[in-house]
Amino acid sequence: MIERANELRQRGLRLTPQRELVLRAVRELGHATPEEVAESVRKSHPGINLSTIYRNLETLENVGLVKHAHLGHGGATYHAADEAGHLHLVCEDCGSVGDAPLESAANFVANLIGDYGFETDVTHFAIYGTCANCSKK
Amino acid sequence: MIERANELRQRGLRLTPQRELVLRAVRELGHATPEEVAESVRKSHPGINLSTIYRNLETLENVGLVKHAHLGHGGATYHAADEAGHLHLVCEDCGSVGDAPLESAANFVANLIGDYGFETDVTHFAIYGTCANCSKK
DNA sequence: TGCCACTTGCAAATAGCTTGCAGTACTTCA
DNA sequence: TGAAGTACTGCAAGCTATTTGCAAGTGGCA
Numbered sequence: 001m002i003e004r005a006n007e008l009r010q011r012g013l014r015l016t017p018q019r020e021l022v023l024r025a026v027r028e029l030g031h032a033t034p035e036e037v038a039e040s041v042r043k044s045h046p047g048i049n050l051s052t053i054y055r056n057l058e059t060l061e062n063v064g065l066v067k068h069a070h071l072g073h074g075g076a077t078y079h080a081a082d083e084a085g086h087l088h089l090v091c092e093d094c095g096s097v098g099d100a101p102l103e104s105a106a107n108f109v110a111n112l113i114g115d116y117g118f119e120t121d122v123t124h125f126a127i128y129g130t131c132a133n134c135s136k137k
Numbered sequence: 138m139i140e141r142a143n144e145l146r147q148r149g150l151r152l153t154p155q156r157e158l159v160l161r162a163v164r165e166l167g168h169a170t171p172e173e174v175a176e177s178v179r180k181s182h183p184g185i186n187l188s189t190i191y192r193n194l195e196t197l198e199n200v201g202l203v204k205h206a207h208l209g210h211g212g213a214t215y216h217a218a219d220e221a222g223h224l225h226l227v228c229e230d231c232g233s234v235g236d237a238p239l240e241s242a243a244n245f246v247a248n249l250i251g252d253y254g255f256e257t258d259v260t261h262f263a264i265y266g267t268c269a270n271c272s273k274k
Numbered sequence: 275t276g277c278c279a280c281t282t283g284c285a286a287a288t289a290g291c292t293t294g295c296a297g298t299a300c301t302t303c304a
Numbered sequence: 305t306g307a308a309g310t311a312c313t314g315c316a317a318g319c320t321a322t323t324t325g326c327a328a329g330t331g332g333c334a
Binding site for chain 1 (some may be wrong): 226233265266268
């Protein structure tokens, strides 16, 4: 908490109640779109504006406290930076978001660097497909 | 060309000039957003409406002549179905879209199926990262 | 405690895409 | 070849998600 405030202040930024609420919501939700963060925050503080959510998510990301990934159709989803890196397995059928450890892709990442010099962050985007449940059907 | 028309007619669809232009543009452009397709089509036929582009891309995708992938921020990009079968390496720095063969990810795909029963189509979404050129800087 | 720049809430603007509707023009069938 | 039926098109309005401008509010250092 205190180190978070310092992190912000070192950059001339402030620790406001809204900012804390946004961070807490992201941590609690795991993966969340800005809209979901807003919904969560408003349960305790109904007055908070959506644009405040957007601006704070951006600010917190600049500071390195949260990260975003592209999961849904267009919308970014945010998660806490200190949450371990993992892949996002997004089911196109049911929309569920599963996790897989980084190691699953280690070989793949190595291939891309070796063959193309392309450095990938596989935690940053969704792996689309069909989850085990849905492919049974 | 003729088999394309049949493909459409079998489904009660029509081969219109606009539809042909859209298909041709997608083939020429390789990867293109709806907006880029429109721009390309309008060079020869300025009157074509954006919504026509969208509707035709959707129609052509239903018929199986084009496919889309999620590359940019939210926007889908389209490519001809018969040139599919490669990964899209999208550079977050310069925005360039590179290709890599499916085999690069074969191992990765196998991991996900084996460990999680998750069936992935790696051609359908972007692999974000930094391309060789940009990571030199 | 006071000041100042950072923040917030609000409303309006924007981007990207979709939808409703009326007129147009492919296709099929005589 | 012509007529009829229906898919298709262009236009305008609508939507969703996100951004921006601005005036009022407020942390935090001095």
